Amino acid sequence: MKRKGFIFDLDGVIVDTAKYHFLAWQKLANSIGVEFTHEQNEQLKGVSRVKSLEKILNWGTITLETAEFNALMSKKNEDYLQHIEKMDASEILPDVPRILELLETQNQGIALGSASKNAKVILQKVNLIQKFSAIIDGNGVTKGKPDPEVFLNAAHALSVEPKDCIVFEDATAGVKAANAANMISIGIGDASILHEADYVFKDFTEISSDFIQELIKK
Ligand code: B16
Ligand code: MG
Numbered sequence: 758m759k760r761k762g763f764i765f766d767l768d769g770v771i772v773d774t775a776k777y778h779f780l781a782w783q784k785l786a787n788s789i790g791v792e793f794t795h796e797q798n799e800q801l802k803g804v805s806r807v808k809s810l811e812k813i814l815n816w817g818t819i820t821l822e823t824a825e826f827n828a829l830m831s832k833k834n835e836d837y838l839q840h841i842e843k844m845d846a847s848e849i850l851p852d853v854p855r856i857l858e859l860l861e862t863q864n865q866g867i868a869l870g871s872a873s874k875n876a877k878v879i880l881q882k883v884n885l886i887q888k889f890s891a892i893i894d895g896n897g898v899t900k901g902k903p904d905p906e907v908f909l910n911a912a913h914a915l916s917v918e919p920k921d922c923i924v925f926e927d928a929t930a931g932v933k934a935a936n937a938a939n940m941i942s943i944g945i946g947d948a949s950i951l952h953e954a955d956y957v958f959k960d961f962t963e964i965s966s967d968f969i970q971e972l973i974k975k
Contacts, residue, residue, distance in 0.1 A: 762917035769927030791817030803928030905938035
């Protein structure tokens, strides 16, 4: 059987950490007098920590010295990590374990391709770290999504050609990155938002074993 590379985004695909990013960014934004809504949080999905803070400051038309900027980034991450600390396997999104186990039994390559610098901690917390033979996170890239670097590095780590890789993503920036890497893109979430993906599913409960087998055979 052919060995393909299946690359998973983390936030919004394996776990819903967007709610914790929201709480931490909202606290930080409010502390500097900037309003922060769920709609604005949507715009930060898949976006790096630095770029996220730049956007928030932009919304509040605030400019900061580097030292202050870095202090705010650390503050946000400290708050975020307090939420992460309480995570366990119950926070894994529906049917993610079923798909991972299916891929494992079929000897497929499994990698993580996330913008988060906290990816390993989160995978440990939810007890999935051992499922991934390669983990490329925010510490392993110089350019964030929509740049394809994170997924190309994951393909390389799996020793699989990019054209033989399949990416699961919940963010438009991530779908664009997968397409730019010449990989099959599978959007997880709202089809009207993720319309650039090759396939879109509401969540993993909609993905059949037959569909995965077809991807392996392609
Ligand atoms: P951190 P993903 C992304 O993860 C999140 O979607 C995004 O909201 C966050 O700002 C980014 O990670 C950086 O996270 O502050 O933990 O380094 O969706 O690419 O798995
Ligand atoms: Mg995501």
